[in-house]
Amino acid sequence: DIQMTQSPSSLSASVGDRVTITCRASQNINDYLNWYQQKPGKAPKLLISAASSLQSGVPSRISGSGFGTDFTLTISSLQPEDFATYYCHQTYNIPRTFGPGTRVEIK
């Protein structure tokens, strides 16, 4: 199975801060990497597919990059609605494993 790790596991940041979350796969997954945002008590929401493709309706301050084993999710200027948990997810092969999540909290 492909293991996904994320760092940090949590972070505290202020509105307006630039935030970067890293996701690493245990083997090459090309760009079969998606990012999801989840707020408490809600279903996850797809933010980015294929490592860098921003989904319709997702604000442009959110971006993704990477290929192979190392990926990043960046929020260029953190907004109040961005406080949530973020998960990466590889779809290169079965089982389609998720990272453990990164919780973004208000400083």
Added chain:
Amino acid sequence: QVQLVESGGGLVKPGGSLRLSCAASGFIFSDYYMSWIRQAPGKGLEWVSHISNTGNTIYYADSVKGRSTISRDNAKNSLYLQMNSLRAEDTAVYYCVRDGGYSSGWKLDNWGQGILVTVSS
């Protein structure tokens, strides 16, 4: 708009069975792969199972393989997950999710609200 509504969850004793259903609307159900994803209380996301649009291709996580069966009825726009020999570790919110398939990179682009399954004596 796309709607996915799960039902069939609840409290079940260890060793018991449960059938989750998901009613889909707002898109051509028979065009899409579908997945079940679960989340134990306070934990992360876990991929459970995935079925092709025709139902011919099915995969399971090792954690549920042999105990669970995913199926679909395209005429009824419905997805199912039959879960048997339930264990305490199956306690989770189960999400019905639309899967964009190979051409989309298998992105999970629409999620239901989730249904809680609690396995406890």
